[in-house]
Amino acid sequence: MGINYKKELESAAKSMILVHEPDTLIRMIVRTIVNKVKVRHAGILLHDKERDAYILSVSRGPTGLKIPAGFARMDADNPLIRFFKERWDKRLLHDGALVYREAKKLLRKRLEPQAKELLKKTLYQMEIFDVEVCLPTYFENELLGILLLGSKKRNACFGRDELDFFVALASDVVMAIRNAKLFKDLQAELEKERRLFIHTTIALAAAIDAKDHYTHGHTSRVTNLTLEIAKKISQKYHEYKKKFDEKFMENLHIASLLHDIGKIGISENILNKSGPLNEEEKQRMHEHPSVGALILQPIRELSESLLGVKYHHERYDGSGYPEGLKGDQIPPIALIIAVADAFDAMTTDRPYRRALSKEEAVREITKDSGKQFDPVFASVLAELYQEGKI
Amino acid sequence: MGINYKKELESAAKSMILVHEPDTLIRMIVRTIVNKVKVRHAGILLHDKERDAYILSVSRGPTGLKIPAGFARMDADNPLIRFFKERWDKRLLHDGALVYREAKKLLRKRLEPQAKELLKKTLYQMEIFDVEVCLPTYFENELLGILLLGSKKRNACFGRDELDFFVALASDVVMAIRNAKLFKDLQAELEKERRLFIHTTIALAAAIDAKDHYTHGHTSRVTNLTLEIAKKISQKYHEYKKKFDEKFMENLHIASLLHDIGKIGISENILNKSGPLNEEEKQRMHEHPSVGALILQPIRELSESLLGVKYHHERYDGSGYPEGLKGDQIPPIALIIAVADAFDAMTTDRPYRRALSKEEAVREITKDSGKQFDPVFASVLAELYQEGKI
Secondary structure, eight states: OOOTTHHHHHHHHHHHTTOOOHHHHHHHHHHHHHHHHOBSOEEEEEEETTTTEEEEEEEEETTEESSOTTTOEEETTSHHHHHHHTTHHHHHOSSSOEEHHHHHHHHHSOOOHHHHHHHHHHHHHHHHTTOSEEEEEEETTEEEEEEEEOOBGGGOOOOHHHHHHHHHHHHHHHHHHHHHHHHHHHHHHHHHHHHHHHHHHHHHHHHHHHHSGGGTTHHHHHHHHHHHHHHHHHHHOHHHHHHTOHHHHHHHHHHHHHTTGGGGGSOHHHHTOSSOOOHHHHHHHHTHHHHHHHHHTTOGGGHHHHHHHHHTTOOTTSOOSSSOOOGGGSOHHHHHHHHHHHHHHHTSOBTTBOOOOHHHHHHHHHHTBTTTBOHHHHHHHHHHHHTTOO | OOOTTHHHHHHHHHHHTTOOOHHHHHHHHHHHHHHHHOBSOEEEEEEETTTTEEEEEEEEETTEESSOTTTOEEETTSHHHHHHHTTHHHHHOSSSOEEHHHHHHHHTSOOOHHHHHHHHHHHHHHHHHTOSEEEEEEETTEEEEEEEEOOBGGGOOOOHHHHHHHHHHHHHHHHHHHHHHHHHHHHHHHHHHHHHHHHHHHHHHHHHHHHSGGGTTHHHHHHHHHHHHHHHHHHHOHHHHHHTOHHHHHHHHHHHHHTTGGGGGSOHHHHTOSSOOOHHHHHHHHTHHHHHHHHHTTOGGGHHHHHHHHHTTOOTTSOOSSSOOOGGGSOHHHHHHHHHHHHHHHTSOBTTBOOOOHHHHHHHHHHTBTTTBOHHHHHHHHHHHHTTOO
């Protein structure tokens, strides 16, 4: 009977559900069919909603591609498509498969003229594509796609049980493909939404940066630096490897971008003042981490990032602001930003002093390790400098 | 033979792939099995990655639930789980199904002591759960879940071909469930990311609002109003129904939240000045739509929202800024914001004048319809007022 390929195809179909890359999936299926069933070629027509057409997603003969994928297209009014869309298969065929040789015989019988006309045109389409069997798949009465099989080698006939099996298989295949497409669309949407969020945050952070003439590009430099430091630490220290997971890195990224968000409310006169600040002005400046935290407070998803914003001016020895936290009390996300923030401030010109060189800045930070800065994060900054990475 | 339920179950299994609500799916499957196969009860154990345990997701007898869903749990070291995880099924059973009566006989044969011990404990677990057949499912050699069947009514035996069929079915079922779960997780992730973006945008818009003492809450009021106007228009005018689709409403939402983002760079001295602005100050103020557009420029996904930000101070008769666009040249997204923005500005106190009443503001805007404002959007504002919606 020659349907010993059934088990293999069935198990291939089974794992298809969990393959979420539509192109891979389609290619895999058609290759398996061509190899196992010994047909001259096979292809899959899939419904493309946007174009309201059926596209030949892949077509393959044993020696490779038969028709370039995405090339052949049948509009909704193509006779072959209409034949199945209008459910003539239900009226004219006793199971789901349209077999060329059987349909030819059917033409000789008495049929309503409309049916005969459409069937004739449908068979002509099958000739064009050199297709022996068409196997449609529906979901909720909508035609999702059609599996096309070429003739068998040595022109052997398809047996009845073979055809039954293919009817079931075609439906598995098309549903798996549809599933994969839905999955891919959803994933693309998610990626887009993530990009949107990060890009918007970057744009707004840059706009806040721009208020302060002296800190142009500060935010993006600090962000790059915090991520470098965190990466290095998780490579070097086993205990940080788990803590600094993907989620943490994301939070650190956002916290770094937004660390000065609280400056939104500080007047340019203070930010850009060239002389030393008076007490009142200093106090306004010192409020920016708390103001930033206040802005982010309503956003539940940013609660970890908020800690970085709120505490990035705390000092390791407890002499920082706003709360005077000490050592371990300060969240690591804030300790990292503190180091990167200080390094960038030291290495750029300020109204009241010239920039230090990178070497001088690293020396300053190393000197203040354990006082202003966390010793681990300060030492990693020095290492990054020695390696020429910053 | 009594396997006439096959077709029905097969077609149920087929459409499962496209059901992406795991709980519905599981319940549907187990109900179908119990009804068609006439077993006393059926259930599905599914692997829970986070807890590294197998949870009885649903269990159902013909009269309703047997064991509460999520109640029973088997850890990875439960004998029944170990039996399949360690692939004793491959060595001891000639197909995938573990059948209680057959396994009892197996115990009487010569087996390695380790296997005998584990099988004995496994059968004890089956007794506890009153299970007659266990059907495991693997994907890439990992145990995804086990379909559990109770004994048949009148204690009939399961036939060989029935069992073969169930082995295939169980695998379909578990894969479909896993697929649905992946789908649901992805969808939840997407929702979360969307919330994050909108909430962050709202928080930042509010922070920019706060710079201007006179416009507290302006952004959120304008946002509510633009969405009301757009909703009303798409209900009332057929030609807008298609234009103002979900995507447009999203873009309008974002544009409204960010319409004054360009004020980020304007000093508080100008924003809060109580006297009239001089020419230079006026010019700075007039730059805020272009500055806003500049900030959003790098974000491809916001190109439509950008139009709302950039052109919300254009006037219908061409006398607005920054480009002096006229009538149809002005994107609708900006025309809507213009109306809402003006209404909110008129109805709040400003440094240089007291607030108008809502009625007065609507009258002003109606008077300027066709001059400053688009006639359609202005008239809809008036209608919303008459309906007491604003």
